[in-house]
Amino acid sequence: MISIVAALIGTGGGLAIGFKGSQHRFKQRQEETDKQIKKAKQEADKILNEARKEAREALDKAAAEEEERRAATKQHTDRLEKREKKLDEKQEALEKRQEELKQREAEVDKAKQVVYEIREQQEDKLQKISKLTKKEAAEKLHQMVERDIRADLQGLIAKLQNDAKAQAEDSARAILIGAMERIASETVAERTITSVKIDNEDIKGRIIGKEGRNIQALQKATGVDILVDDAPGVIVLSCFDPIRREVARQTLEMLIKDGRIHPARIEELLAKAQKQVQKEVVKAAEDAAREVGIVGIPPAILQLLGELRFRTSYGQNVLKHSIEMANIAGVLAEQIGADVHVCKYAALVHDLGKALTHKMEGKHHHLSGEMLRKYGVAEAVAHAAEAHHDDVEATTIEAVVIRVVDAVSAARPGARNISAENFVERMKTLENIANGFKGIEKSYAISAGREVRVFVKPGDLDDLQSIQMARDIALKIESMMNYPGTIKVTVIRETRAIEYAK
Numbered sequence: 001m002i003s004i005v006a007a008l009i010g011t012g013g014g015l016a017i018g019f020k021g022s023q024h025r026f027k028q029r030q031e032e033t034d035k036q037i038k039k040a041k042q043e044a045d046k047i048l049n050e051a052r053k054e055a056r057e058a059l060d061k062a063a064a065e066e067e068e069r070r071a072a073t074k075q076h077t078d079r080l081e082k083r084e085k086k087l088d089e090k091q092e093a094l095e096k097r098q099e100e101l102k103q104r105e106a107e108v109d110k111a112k113q114v115v116y117e118i119r120e121q122q123e124d125k126l127q128k129i130s131k132l133t134k135k136e137a138a139e140k141l142h143q144m145v146e147r148d149i150r151a152d153l154q155g156l157i158a159k160l161q162n163d164a165k166a167q168a169e170d171s172a173r174a175i176l177i178g179a180m181e182r183i184a185s186e187t188v189a190e191r192t193i194t195s196v197k198i199d200n201e202d203i204k205g206r207i208i209g210k211e212g213r214n215i216q217a218l219q220k221a222t223g224v225d226i227l228v229d230d231a232p233g234v235i236v237l238s239c240f241d242p243i244r245r246e247v248a249r250q251t252l253e254m255l256i257k258d259g260r261i262h263p264a265r266i267e268e269l270l271a272k273a274q275k276q277v278q279k280e281v282v283k284a285a286e287d288a289a290r291e292v293g294i295v296g297i298p299p300a301i302l303q304l305l306g307e308l309r310f311r312t313s314y315g316q317n318v319l320k321h322s323i324e325m326a327n328i329a330g331v332l333a334e335q336i337g338a339d340v341h342v343c344k345y346a347a348l349v350h351d352l353g354k355a356l357t358h359k360m361e362g363k364h365h366h367l368s369g370e371m372l373r374k375y376g377v378a379e380a381v382a383h384a385a386e387a388h389h390d391d392v393e394a395t396t397i398e399a400v401v402i403r404v405v406d407a408v409s410a411a412r413p414g415a416r417n418i419s420a421e422n423f424v425e426r427m428k429t430l431e432n433i434a435n436g437f438k439g440i441e442k443s444y445a446i447s448a449g450r451e452v453r454v455f456v457k458p459g460d461l462d463d464l465q466s467i468q469m470a471r472d473i474a475l476k477i478e479s480m481m482n483y484p485g486t487i488k489v490t491v492i493r494e495t496r497a498i499e500y501a502k
Contacts, residue, residue, distance in 0.1 A: 196253060281303065292330070307355040329344055470490070
């Protein structure tokens, strides 16, 4: 009995222990299941959030595209409304013209009737008075009426011609005024000096250098007058050539920033500044073309166009003048039905030759046409650009537009300064006289035209020949120019020997 009870107790204990173990395993499995469910839920939430994000982005993109389509549709609608308005105006003008013609036709018919009645009266009168035959009376009457009608017609024709001329002038004036009102142009006058600000007056001494070595090297390399004591806090650069002045400005600013100021460093930074100005030339041309909406300009033409940023005509910046002309020409061409693209393109490049007049012989507008044809620009553009002066006949309406717009831009108050242009021409003449001699490397007119510095090739001239060269240049200046005071001619002959120690 006891053994049976013990067996039952052992069996019950084993069952209890087994149940407890099973319960523990079940709990572990449940926890693992909960973890998996939690992980799956997190992944589901992540997928759901990503889907929501993608849905929002898709909605935003669709909304943006819809907004762009609406804007494009509105722009197209506005253009159509504008064209429809112009057509309505033209239709009204045509109807008015037809009505005027009908009225004049009625007046002519009435006049014919009056003439016929007068003719009958005159014929009867002549037959009664002179007892002429009907044929003779008709011939005399015909002569009288013909004379009277011719006089009346001549008066009417003169009146119509005067009215048409006045109407044409009024229409042209209205079109020009309308075109100019739509273009807000700035004053584009340029000066011949540039100021460079400095933070410390001590830097002026370093720029001058020992015994003026640095400033002499800088002036010699750039061809620009450098005034360090002209005003506190600034260094003034004076030169009639804007490109030289800009190169000198960038070189000087880099020297001040770098702190190492000596002749070798000046030459190094000068070369860097020249490359930077060259990049600015191309960028200026690209910006100008983009501003007026012209694409596909050949690179060589872009180069010349960019150089106009540093050219002036009667004190007026040539590139800004060209942009102004292109804008006005586009509006004017649209008003009169000319080719807008040809007018804007030709106006933008009409003064290209001004970037070449110091390199090539010829008038600037002839050079413009020659370069445009050389690089494959359309003949309509080349002719319109070339014909903006009177010595080339304008054979197209676009060429006439360019000629008119050039005159308008030049005549605008404040646009040009004749005294500035005379000064620049005098400086150019001095340099051209010096450059005309054999053995000249380069020359600079400085000190407002009171001095010409001439750099000769040391291999072509010796010291004695350099002295004679200075005298020859001075004599030629005396014979070719009128000027107050004196002009100093300085001939510089420099030999450099360079070797490297290895």
